[in-house]
Amino acid sequence: xxxxxxxxxxxxxxxxxxxxxxxxxxxxxxxxxxxxxxxxxxxxxxxxxxxxxxxx
Numbered sequence: 684x685x686x687x688x689x690x691x692x693x694x695x696x697x698x699x700x701x702x703x704x705x706x707x708x709x710x711x712x713x714x715x716x717x718x719x720x721x722x723x724x725x726x727x728x729x730x731x732x733x734x735x736x737x738x739x
Contacts, residue, residue, distance in 0.1 A: 705730055 703715040705727040714728035726734065 707734075 701716065701719075703711050703713055704725070705712060705715050706725045707730040708727065710727060712727040714731075715725055718728070718731055719725050722731070724731075
Protein backbone atom coordinates (compact mmCIF):
# COMPACT_ATOMS: atom_id res chain seq x y z
CA UNK A 684 0.00 0.00 0.00
CA UNK A 685 2.83 2.44 0.69
CA UNK A 686 4.38 1.55 -2.65
CA UNK A 687 1.19 2.70 -4.41
CA UNK A 688 1.30 5.96 -2.47
CA UNK A 689 4.95 6.55 -3.37
CA UNK A 690 4.26 5.85 -7.06
CA UNK A 691 1.39 8.34 -7.04
CA UNK A 692 3.46 11.09 -5.43
CA UNK A 693 6.31 10.47 -7.87
CA UNK A 694 3.91 10.71 -10.81
CA UNK A 695 2.46 13.98 -9.48
CA UNK A 696 5.97 15.36 -9.01
CA UNK A 697 6.95 14.33 -12.56
CA UNK A 698 3.84 16.00 -13.99
CA UNK A 699 4.69 19.25 -12.23
CA UNK A 700 8.19 19.13 -13.70
CA UNK A 701 6.87 18.45 -17.21
CA UNK A 702 5.23 21.83 -17.61
CA UNK A 703 6.26 23.80 -20.68
CA UNK A 704 8.03 26.55 -18.75
CA UNK A 705 11.53 27.48 -19.88
CA UNK A 706 14.17 27.47 -17.13
CA UNK A 707 16.02 30.40 -18.71
CA UNK A 708 13.33 32.94 -19.60
CA UNK A 709 10.38 31.46 -17.61
CA UNK A 710 8.04 31.64 -20.62
CA UNK A 711 5.54 28.94 -21.54
CA UNK A 712 6.35 27.30 -24.88
CA UNK A 713 5.62 23.97 -26.56
CA UNK A 714 9.26 23.60 -27.62
CA UNK A 715 10.35 23.20 -23.96
CA UNK A 716 9.07 19.63 -23.72
CA UNK A 717 10.52 18.83 -27.15
CA UNK A 718 13.95 20.14 -26.14
CA UNK A 719 13.71 18.25 -22.86
CA UNK A 720 13.35 15.01 -24.80
CA UNK A 721 16.08 15.89 -27.32
CA UNK A 722 18.70 17.50 -25.09
CA UNK A 723 17.70 16.92 -21.48
CA UNK A 724 17.36 20.65 -20.77
CA UNK A 725 14.11 22.53 -20.16
CA UNK A 726 14.74 25.46 -22.47
CA UNK A 727 12.62 26.97 -25.22
CA UNK A 728 13.57 27.18 -28.88
CA UNK A 729 14.77 30.78 -28.69
CA UNK A 730 16.92 30.19 -25.58
CA UNK A 731 18.39 27.07 -27.19
CA UNK A 732 19.31 29.07 -30.29
CA UNK A 733 20.86 31.87 -28.26
CA UNK A 734 22.87 29.34 -26.20
CA UNK A 735 24.11 27.75 -29.43
CA UNK A 736 25.10 31.05 -31.03
CA UNK A 737 26.44 32.70 -27.86
CA UNK A 738 27.65 29.92 -25.50
CA UNK A 739 28.47 31.42 -22.11
